[in-house]
Amino acid sequence: MSMNFEPTSEAEAADIIRQAAAHAVPLAITGGGTRSGLGNSVRAERGLSTRRLSGILSYNPAEMTMSARAGTPMREIEAALAGNRQMLAFEPMDHRGVMGTSGEPTIGGVFAANVSGPRRITAGAARDHLLGIRFINGSGEAIKSGGRVMKNVTGLDLVKLLCGSHGTLGLLTEVTFKVLPLPPAAATIVAFGLDDAQAAAAMAHALAMPVEVSGAAHLTESVRYRFVGTSHPEGAATVLRLEGLPASVAVRAEKLKAAFAQVAPATVLDHEATEKLWRDIRDVKPYADGTQKPLWRVSVAPTAGHQLVAALRLQTGVDAFYDWQGGLVWLRMEADAESEMLRRFIKGIGGGHATLVRASDAVRAATPAFEPEPAPVAALSVRLKEKFDPKGIFNPGKMG
Amino acid sequence: MPETIAFLEPKPSVLARRQQIVEDLADILPPGCLISEKRGLVPFETDAFIAYRQVPLAVALPETTAQVAAVLKYCSRYGIPVVPRGAGTSLSGGAIPQSDAVVIGLSKMSRILDVDFANRTATVQAGVTNINISEAVSADGFFYAPDPSSQLACTIGGNIGMNSGGAHCLKYGVTTNNLLGVKMVLFDGTVIELGGKALDAPGYDLLGLVCGSEGQLGIVTEATVRLLAKPEGSRPVLFGFMSSEEAGSCVAEVIGSGIIPVAIEFMDKPAIGICEAFAQAGYPMDVEALLIVEVEGSEAEMEAMLASIIAIARRHGVATIRESQSAAQAALIWKGRKSAFGATGRIADYICMDGTVPLGQLSYVLKKTSEIIDSYGLRVANVFHAGDGNMHPLILYNINDPEDAARAEAAGNDILKLCVDAGGCLTGEHGVGIEKRDLMLHQFEQVDLNQQMAARAAFDPQWIMNPSKVFPLEGRPAA
Numbered sequence: 001m002s003m004n005f006e007p008t009s010e011a012e013a014a015d016i017i018r019q020a021a022a023h024a025v026p027l028a029i030t031g032g033g034t035r036s037g038l039g040n041s042v043r044a045e046r047g048l049s050t051r052r053l054s055g056i057l058s059y060n061p062a063e064m065t066m067s068a069r070a071g072t073p074m075r076e077i078e079a080a081l082a083g084n085r086q087m088l089a090f091e092p093m094d095h096r097g098v099m100g101t102s103g104e105p106t107i108g109g110v111f112a113a114n115v116s117g118p119r120r121i122t123a124g125a126a127r128d129h130l131l132g133i134r135f136i137n138g139s140g141e142a143i144k145s146g147g148r149v150m151k152n153v154t155g156l157d158l159v160k161l162l163c164g165s166h167g168t169l170g171l172l173t174e175v176t177f178k179v180l181p182l183p184p185a186a187a188t189i190v191a192f193g194l195d196d197a198q199a200a201a202a203m204a205h206a207l208a209m210p211v212e213v214s215g216a217a218h219l220t221e222s223v224r225y226r227f228v229g230t231s232h233p234e235g236a237a238t239v240l241r242l243e244g245l246p247a248s249v250a251v252r253a254e255k256l257k258a259a260f261a262q263v264a265p266a267t268v269l270d271h272e273a274t275e276k277l278w279r280d281i282r283d284v285k286p287y288a289d290g291t292q293k294p295l296w297r298v299s300v301a302p303t304a305g306h307q308l309v310a311a312l313r314l315q316t317g318v319d320a321f322y323d324w325q326g327g328l329v330w331l332r333m334e335a336d337a338e339s340e341m342l343r344r345f346i347k348g349i350g351g352g353h354a355t356l357v358r359a360s361d362a363v364r365a366a367t368p369a370f371e372p373e374p375a376p377v378a379a380l381s382v383r384l385k386e387k388f389d390p391k392g393i394f395n396p397g398k399m400g
Numbered sequence: 401m402p403e404t405i406a407f408l409e410p411k412p413s414v415l416a417r418r419q420q421i422v423e424d425l426a427d428i429l430p431p432g433c434l435i436s437e438k439r440g441l442v443p444f445e446t447d448a449f450i451a452y453r454q455v456p457l458a459v460a461l462p463e464t465t466a467q468v469a470a471v472l473k474y475c476s477r478y479g480i481p482v483v484p485r486g487a488g489t490s491l492s493g494g495a496i497p498q499s500d501a502v503v504i505g506l507s508k509m510s511r512i513l514d515v516d517f518a519n520r521t522a523t524v525q526a527g528v529t530n531i532n533i534s535e536a537v538s539a540d541g542f543f544y545a546p547d548p549s550s551q552l553a554c555t556i557g558g559n560i561g562m563n564s565g566g567a568h569c570l571k572y573g574v575t576t577n578n579l580l581g582v583k584m585v586l587f588d589g590t591v592i593e594l595g596g597k598a599l600d601a602p603g604y605d606l607l608g609l610v611c612g613s614e615g616q617l618g619i620v621t622e623a624t625v626r627l628l629a630k631p632e633g634s635r636p637v638l639f640g641f642m643s644s645e646e647a648g649s650c651v652a653e654v655i656g657s658g659i660i661p662v663a664i665e666f667m668d669k670p671a672i673g674i675c676e677a678f679a680q681a682g683y684p685m686d687v688e689a690l691l692i693v694e695v696e697g698s699e700a701e702m703e704a705m706l707a708s709i710i711a712i713a714r715r716h717g718v719a720t721i722r723e724s725q726s727a728a729q730a731a732l733i734w735k736g737r738k739s740a741f742g743a744t745g746r747i748a749d750y751i752c753m754d755g756t757v758p759l760g761q762l763s764y765v766l767k768k769t770s771e772i773i774d775s776y777g778l779r780v781a782n783v784f785h786a787g788d789g790n791m792h793p794l795i796l797y798n799i800n801d802p803e804d805a806a807r808a809e810a811a812g813n814d815i816l817k818l819c820v821d822a823g824g825c826l827t828g829e830h831g832v833g834i835e836k837r838d839l840m841l842h843q844f845e846q847v848d849l850n851q852q853m854a855a856r857a858a859f860d861p862q863w864i865m866n867p868s869k870v871f872p873l874e875g876r877p878a879a
Contacts, residue, residue: 060758060760061656062652062653062655062656062759062760063652063655063656063758063759063760064655064656065758085658086658114600114605116600120599121599124573124577125599125600127605127608128573128576128577137851141847141851142847143847143848143851144844144845144848145848145851145852147823147824147825147843148758148823149756149757149758149788149789149790149823149824149825149828150756150788150789150790151565151569151574151756151785151788151789151790151828151829152756152825152827152828153562153563153574153612153827153828153829153830153831153832154825154826154827154832154836154840154843154844155832155840155843155844155848155849155852155870156609156612156613156616156852156855156856156870157563157576157608157609157611157612157613158609158851158852158855159608160576160605160607160608160609160611161604161605161606161608161609161855163605163608164604164605165604165605169604180660181658181660182658184658200518201518204517204518204519204520207520207629208517208520208541208542208629209629210541210629210630210631210632210697212629244701245701245704245705247700247701247704248697248698248700248701248704251698251700251701299598299599299600299601300597300598301516301519301521301596301597301598302518302519302520302597303518303519304597324599327519327598327599328599350596350597351596351597351598352596352598353598353600353601353602355602370602370603371602371603373602373603374592374593376586376590376591376592377592377593377594377603377606378603380586380592380606380858380859381603381604381606383858383859384604384855384858386858387851387854387855387857387858388851388854388855399603399604400603
């Protein structure tokens with residue numbers, strides 16, 4: 001008998017959960033399993049996967065919404081969207097590269113982990129695009145929250161609470177989300193040779209301009225060749241993406257390039273090169289290296305990211321690059337995970353948080369994957385967990 | 401007006417201790433921060449949902465987070481209900497007190513604490529008005545995006561409580577999409593901070609849960625919001641149609657085509673007349689329906705986008721197209737729209753509905769709305785955010801005629817049920833408050849509400865925070 005439950009209907013999933021609750025059997029909740037290494041390891045006897053709860057339920061391109069069962073593969077969602085020249089504007093990362101996993105990421109997994117990519121700085125995170133959910137709580141009850149319209153403040157927003165809860169509050173069975181038109185044109189302005197602090201200032205300046213930058217990343221010298229070729233000037237590459245109508249993108253690219261030209265040699269990448277570059281940034285390509293070197297995802301105020309990295313470089317072996325205008329730092333430690341030092345330094349630069357995305361099993365066992373919360377907030381989280389999962393059967397240990 | 405919406409029964413134990421409570425609060429708060437005289441309490445008896453009134457036990461107007469915490473700690477110790485209040489502009493009765501409640505008003509906490517242009521954030525006290533934020537950063541080329549029509553008066557704390565929207569949310573999102581962090585006080589006086597200047601926070605998305613929780617999870621005292629760079633230019637254009645159906649289908653095609661203007665606002669003929677009389681904005685008076693479509697960017701960008709929108713509008717039989725000729729006229733166009741509720745209030749009393757429907761259902765819901773209104777022998781003016789399907793029928797009635805008022809309330813309930821049945825929801829941006837509380841079971845099953853109430857109880861196990869609101873009084877967990 002398989003150790004994994006793979007229900008094919010919401011009712012079947014609810015039955016399994018009711019049984020598990022009655023016998024206090026902990027369940028490891030997964031979708032496609034491509035990012036199940038996120039968070040602390042789960043103490044569970046059985047797996048419960050949404051893999052067979054699959055399929056797009058409704059897609060109305062004119063209303064820009066889609067509903068799908070949680071286990072629907074991302075490639076199915078993306079193919080349907082591409083057929084109508086639409087997209088998930090929050091650009092969810094594919095974790096398979098950095099985590100060394102295989103299989104099919106699911107839409108439920110994307111929302112359960114609130115996975116958001118470079119366009120987060122303007123378009124919002126996964127949680128900003130999730131309009132409605134159905135989920136099974138820890139008592140085996142099917143619950144709905146939200147709906148399928150863009151504006152909805154009817155009752156408490158359990159949609160946001162479940163998004164990013166890593167399967168610890170409920171089993172998502174259906175998700176309804178906003179989709180957006182693919183931009184008809186895109187370009188990237190690349191400035192070469194800026195150091196981290198100069199790049200932070202340049203990105204802040206660009207985002208203060210009325211040009212609607214939709215991606216702002218700084219690719220440090222050690223990683224830039226993994227992103228942009230050797231035919232360009234040397235040094236780190238600071239990249240700014242513009243998207244929109246062709247006329248807009250052309251005009252804005254000129255403005256931005258002119259602004260940059262005062263501080264560094266700059267060039268413009270076309271639409272095709274832009275798509276590839278930002279997919280690589282989204283998926284953290286330089287650290288999709290087949291190793292178990294500790295990989296941290298750090299979220300801080302945009303202008304603080306480079307201060308953190310500078311402080312760490314004095315103390316330990318670390319490689320890093322920046323997305324989200326410098327506020328999202330991808331850190332690869334060369335040896336130890338250094339969680340204590342990292343989290344102390346984050347406090348020192350004004351706060352934020354670090355998530356351990358990848359490490360060896362030994363390191364993971366000794367390192368809290370998520371940033372510990374202040375005591376009163378942690379107490380609230382515990383009370384909430386009890387209200388959704390009174391028997392504590394969903395992904396025990398995963399978030400704390 | 402018949403009291404058809406019930407409040408919780410006042411707690412006799414609280415009412416009996418009124419004098420003691422007032423004396424204790426006077427000890428907790430600095431001089432000038434407590435109102436307990438009847439004459440002083442009357443201004444707090446209702447909000448913009450004026451059909452219901454309840455004079456509170458006392459009003460606390462704290463000046464600091466520590467004072468908010470001290471009042472809440474005291475109230476939770478004695479089980480005294482608390483009703484948070486910003487500017488009192490709620491259209492759903494979210495800030496209407498109850499006779500055994502202490503109102504905690506944030507109006508004295510109105511300072512902007514930090515503006516950080518490099519990180520594009522502003523940290524403000526909860527009593528800062530919505531417009532104050534944009535005004536404070538405008539000279540440096542930034543703005544705060546959510547723009548409820550009441551933005552001159554409404555506070556950021558109230559906006560967070562209701563997850564407020566506004567005309568320009570079509571492009572920029574509502575409050576929850578523009579909120580990065582809060583400092584808040586829990587029911588027992590515990591002060592917590594959620595989020596900050598980073599774009600996300602660890603753990604459960606408590607910030608997302610708090611935003612729109614209508615003052616039931618705690619009292620927000622400070623907020624960090626996202627600032628955006630102002631566009632190079634913006635221009636509203638008026639599109640007049642000879643039928644609401646044509647206007648509705650034009651909206652659906654504009655959105656479906658992949659063009660997302662900053663705003664698409666809809667007015668029907670009664671609303672056009674009311675707003676034009678107030679603002680003299682140059683709205684065409686000979687059409688049945690009007691769309692205000694705003695585009696932004698450089699001149700060339702606005703021209704390109706408008707050309708596409710005009711081509712679509714022509715396919716839907718547009719009768720009149722008027723571009724604003726100057727910044728002054730653009731301001732008048734928006735003044736007319738944003739004054740719609742106030743201008744309507746000059747000619748009649750009204751209830752403002754707030755249901756949201758899928759875009760494809762706009763024309764159908766408009767038609768059914770007018771049938772419902774006719775069947776009750778009432779009048780309606782429609783003015784709303786068409787781009788995201790957020791409808792605002794204003795049902796006109798006479799507040800001094802109890803039968804008329806009852807008819808208006810019944811018609812409103814029918815319209816909200818219509819919105820839910822069309823695949824939408826009861827409220828897009830105004831909140832449930834007391835107004836829509838008893839309709840919640842039309843949108844949710846009891847089991848859904850039970851889960852929401854369980855989440856609520858994780859924050860406020862005593863149910864003292866704004867307790868008469870949001871959840872139907874029947875079906876609540878036993879105290």
